[in-house]
Amino acid sequence: MSLPLPLDNAVWAALAGPHAHFAERVGRAARYPADVYAYCALADPADPAAWADLYALVGPATTFRIKGVDSVPDGWETVGGGRGVQLVDTGLRAEPAPEAVRLGPADVPEILELVARTRPGPFRSRTVELGTYLGIRHRGRLIAMAGERLRLPGWTEISAVCTDPAYRGRGLATRLVRAVAAGIRERGEKPLLHASAANTGAIRLYESIGFTLRRRTTILQLRTPGTATGTAPATAPGTDRGARPL
Structure with a gap:
């Protein structure tokens, strides 16, 4: 491909x-x-x-x-x-989720609480500004979410996919991924995902709903080297003996 x-x-x-x-x-x-x-x-x-x-x-x-x-x-x-791994949409069924609500800056405190409970990856106080974020609530409480992070020519990354542990196993994450993907597709773009290579459960889920592993990252x-009075290094990448590439 x-x-x-x-x-x-x-x-x-x-x-x-x-x-x-x-x-x-x-x-x-x-x-x-x-x-x-x-x-x-x-x-x-x-x-x-x-x-x-x-x-x-x-x-x-x-x-x-x-x-x-x-x-x-x-x-x-x-x-x-x-x-990490990068996965791209090769067969995802994208569709709206009627129960999902749009999340914005006013929801950030509750989003950060959900992120702290579920640890889906980096999420900061203004991450919500990067794109569309959708959530599902139960009795007013945010229990699941997904949204858009990196946006590059022709592609948008789906990120912050997480579900409160008490509500897992109900397909909430899948519904939200499909709903976010539907918005991406409406713009004429394709969805992609990044995940930790160690998160094999999430990778299996993404592959089962239509994503394909493209590359490992x-x-x-x-x-950076130096002190407050230091200068930029002049050596090219790959010439050092002290770096520890992973």
């Missing part, structure tokens, strides 16, 4: 494209505001100039997260990370 290259660098494709209005950017490096989505991106991880731009963007001795990077320049420290937590 041949798919567009932006999927290989989805965070950059979003920040350089449909989400450019969120981007904090220096040259070939960009990031979302920390209260929206705490990730940085490079136009080309093999380009030393992009790493210099990233250093200028985030500053010295700063910790941040980035996806799709397997090696880093000399002096940049890998302090954590993991593996690396998620790194890095710290």
Whole structure:
């Protein structure tokens, strides 16, 4: 299956494209505001100039997260990370969920409570601004949700899929994924998903409803070199001996 290259660098494709209005950017490096989505991106991880731009963007001795990077320049420290997967829609049945309600900024405190109980992945106080978020309530209480996060040319990521543990097994997450996908399809775009590679249960669910595993990705937590008076490193990615690619 041949798919567009932006999927290989989805965070950059979003920040350089449909989400450019969120981007904090220096040259070939960009990031979302920390209260929206705490990730940085490079136009080309093999380009030393992009790493210099990233250093200028985030500053010295700063910790941040980035996806799709397997090696880093000399002096940049890998302090954590993991593996993820990217899945794309190849046969999803998208349809509205009549019981779902639109969630907005006023719902953020309740959204954050649900996220704390279910841990679907990073969600910040302004993440809800990235796209459409839908929820299902029971007796007024938010018990399940899903929404849109990364938006890149031709594609939108479905994210924050979660259900209160007391209400699992009722198909709520599937109904919400299909409903969010219906809105994405109405714009002429296709849905995609990212998940932790360790979350095999979620991956099986997504595959069972029409998503296909496209690629595995690396998620790194890095710290920039230097002190408050430091300078950007000059070495190209992959030349260091101290980095610990995951």
